[in-house]
Amino acid sequence: MTSSRLSLLLAAVLTAATVSAAPAVTPPPQTDLARQWGLPDDFYPESITADSRGNVYVSSFRQGAVARLLPGQQQAQVFIPSGSNGLVSAQGLVVDEARNTLWVCSGDFGYSTAAPAASALKRFDLQTGAPMASYPLPGGGYCNDMALDSKGTLYITDSIQPRILRWRSHSAGLEVWAQGGVLAAGRSGLTLNGIALDGDDTLYLSKVDAENYLVQIPVNADGTAGQPSQVQFPRTLQRVDGLRRLTHGQLVFFENDVGGPQSAISLARITGETATVQTLADARTAPTPSSGTIVGKRVYYLNSKFSQLLAYPPQQLHQLPVGVPFSIQVLDLP
Incomplete structure (x- = not known):
């Protein structure tokens, strides 16, 4: 794979995670003069989520780590260290409080400071950050993003193979839930990106390539996938992450x-x-927003600065500037 194609792929697949029904969350303290919270330097954040106690979790594509912001703090601290449980580039995050779990998608395109490893779904203890399990993707692929339903079933997007994977509480591993058809690869040769559940019965998915639609898939009463369709938008969506x-x-x-x-x-x-x-x-206040999480009437979001990171091919990452600051930012919902 050429460095230019690798950069295109990376720019397209970096994403986040979504839960079907967000828990009631206590937001971090907020004043008009404090509209952001700090992250570790050189973090290059990818995804963000929160639990019902007001703890905020942020994954790092560059460090292969997860930071946690506790209520009342202004600076997030590393919660899951780089490379823990084989974590390489940390992507989508899902809080699963019923199972005391923080789910993290791990991928590897050579941009992480952690040791190389195959893409997998990683499970960590929500209280301590300790590793609990790792689930490889059957037949390979790229674990990108997740959505959790009220029964504890996870739906996972694969950005390389045209499919949605599923994990259920009684499962020993991941299984294919839906594949092919409208999930097929686009112009870049890549497939799915973001995912969200509306209740337990409708999945929405974004494609890696810019399109004027989202994919909609019903979840049947027996848990099987219904007939996919396209939700048409009035304009082209530019890499919905x-x-x-x-x-x-x-x-x-x-x-x-x-x-x-x-x-x-x-x-x-x-x-x-x-x-x-x-x-x-717009791009003036959210130049490269890889993800966000909704807390009350606010959206807490990330400026990933991936344009800076991906300007360097993996073999030139020693030239990447150091001490680059990152933060969690906020905007009010209408």
């Missing part, structure tokens, strides 16, 4: 237009197979 359910039929989505001018955070209102879009933040 993270998807977050706000309420029934409403999604907040994050366009991580790495290297381009059209990054944005927007609100989609979906009716049937059509959607309207309201822009909440």
Whole structure:
């Protein structure tokens, strides 16, 4: 794979995770003069989520680690250290409080400071960050993003193979839930990116390539996949990275237009197979938003700065600037 194709692939697949029904979360303290919270330097954050106690978790694509921001703090600290449990580039995050678990997608495109390893779904203790389990992707692939339903079933996007994987509480590993058809690879040769559940019965998915639609898949009563369809948008979506359910039929989505001018955070209102879009933040305030999490009437989001990271091919990462600051930022919902 050429360095230019690798950079395109990386720019497209970096994403986040979503839960079906967000728990009630106590937000970090907030004043008009404190609209952000610090992350470790050189973190290059990828995904963000929160638990019901107000703890915020952020994954690092570069460090292969997870940071945690406790209520009342202004600076997040490393919670899961680099490389723990074979974690390489940490991507999608899901809090699973019923199973005392923090789920993390791990991938490897050569940009992490952690030791190389195959892509896998990683399980950590939610209280301590200790490793609990690791689930390889059957037949290879790239674990990108996840959504959790009320029964504890995880749905996982694969960005290399055209499929959605599933983990159930009684499963020893991952299984293929849906594949092929509208999930097929796009122009880049890549497939799925973000994922969100609307209740337990409807999945929404974004494709890696810029498209004017999201994929919608019903979840049948017996747990099988229904017939996929396309939800048409009034404009092209520029690499939708993270998807977050706000309420029934409403999604907040994050366009991580790495290297381009059209990054944005927007609100989609979906009716049937059509959607309207309201822009909440454009590239001026959200230049490369890889993900966000909804806490009350606010969105806490990340500026990934992936444009800077991906300007260097893996063999030239020794030239990457050091001491680059990162933060969790916030915007108010309408």
